[in-house]
Amino acid sequence: MTIFIGVASFIFGSVVGSFLNVCIYRLPREESILTPGSRCQHCSKHIAWYDNIPFISFIMLRRRCRHCQGIISSRYFLVEFLTAGIFLSLFLKLGVSPEFFIYLPLVSGLILITFIDFDHWIIPDVVTLPGIILGIVLSTLHPEIQREILHFSAVSATRLSGFFSSVFGAFVGGFFLYLTGVIGRKIAKKEVMGGGDVKLLAMIGAFLGWQLTALTIFLSAFAGSVVGIIAKIRKGESYLPYGPYLALGAVFSVFWGKAIIEWYIRHLLRGGS
Ligand SMILES: [Zn+2]
Structure with a gap:
């Protein structure tokens, strides 16, 4: 079977x-x-x-x-x-499982965005905006997906907690990149972060919650810097679409994020005691 x-x-x-x-x-x-x-x-x-x-x-x-x-x-x-x-x-x-069916549209959207961003350097709103709504709706219908990695907390998942957790994830994702864009513009005196990236990370946040979104930011920044440095050395290219790295970080977080965060917390607790 x-x-x-x-x-x-x-x-x-x-x-x-x-x-x-x-x-x-x-x-x-x-x-x-x-x-x-x-x-x-x-x-x-x-x-x-x-x-x-x-x-x-x-x-x-x-x-x-x-x-x-x-x-x-x-x-x-x-x-x-x-x-x-x-x-x-x-x-x-x-x-x-419900998780399986919730992640299918997420990864499909991420694949779609990755290749469009590679080709055209845009992330279409017709994917990300409905994506944000879908993430919030699915998290409300199945709140367990939002507290997947929070199972060490005793609070049980309710519709309301799923809803707020998803909205908060979307806010954390969107706001972080928006702020990065504002600061980057001040320092670099040019556009470093597109509005499409902001909405993409908000969509990821709506599905994954703030913890996995934070991990996604970390992973995508790491992957993006490595590839960015290689591209700059090889071709003198200084602009790279960021969407594919956000998508890569998010897919990585879906598969291994929970394990990484739990490992990190265990280490932190052992280190602290
Ligand atoms: Zn033909």
Whole structure:
């Protein structure tokens, strides 16, 4: 049964990944994500469903359009595979639980934002703003997700605590980056933090609560600095989109955040006594 659901999550992930590919291409161009159906980017011919099956069509058609033989970007394969892999990993970690279903839309949104930010240096509000609301709603419906890492506190999770914890997480995330942007602008005399990043971290905060959001900030700053320094040395590039690192930090926090924070607290308590 586990194998069956595991395979099902992987296939479901690949289908969602396929849809994310459409959104990654169309959202920044302000095209509808529903109509028309998938089209070849070279010849604009409609892509039939049998040529649009995740992985399989890509391999069968040898990365080429059936009509014009134009090369299909391997990005499509990557996004499908990444989404499928993360969905499967979430299932293996959480089983079929409310947490599993709450994190699915979160990671899908993060994958979407990552690739749009890489390509266009924007983080669309149509993803982050509904994302913030969804995070708050789901945390209210299932408050346990917000006190996952707070289980050492005796307070039980209620709808109200889930709601406030989520709103507070969104506030902490948004406010921290907003402040970073204001201070950065004063020091660097230029824009260092986009408004999209602020809303993205607010969305992450609404899903993860303030503790995991703090960890996300730490992890993304670390990953962003390492990559930023390498990029600067290699290409003299000084601007990098920050969204992908926030997304990476958030996914890392979903999988290992609880373990990291508990390890840290145990160490802190032992160090203090
Ligand atoms: Zn074509």
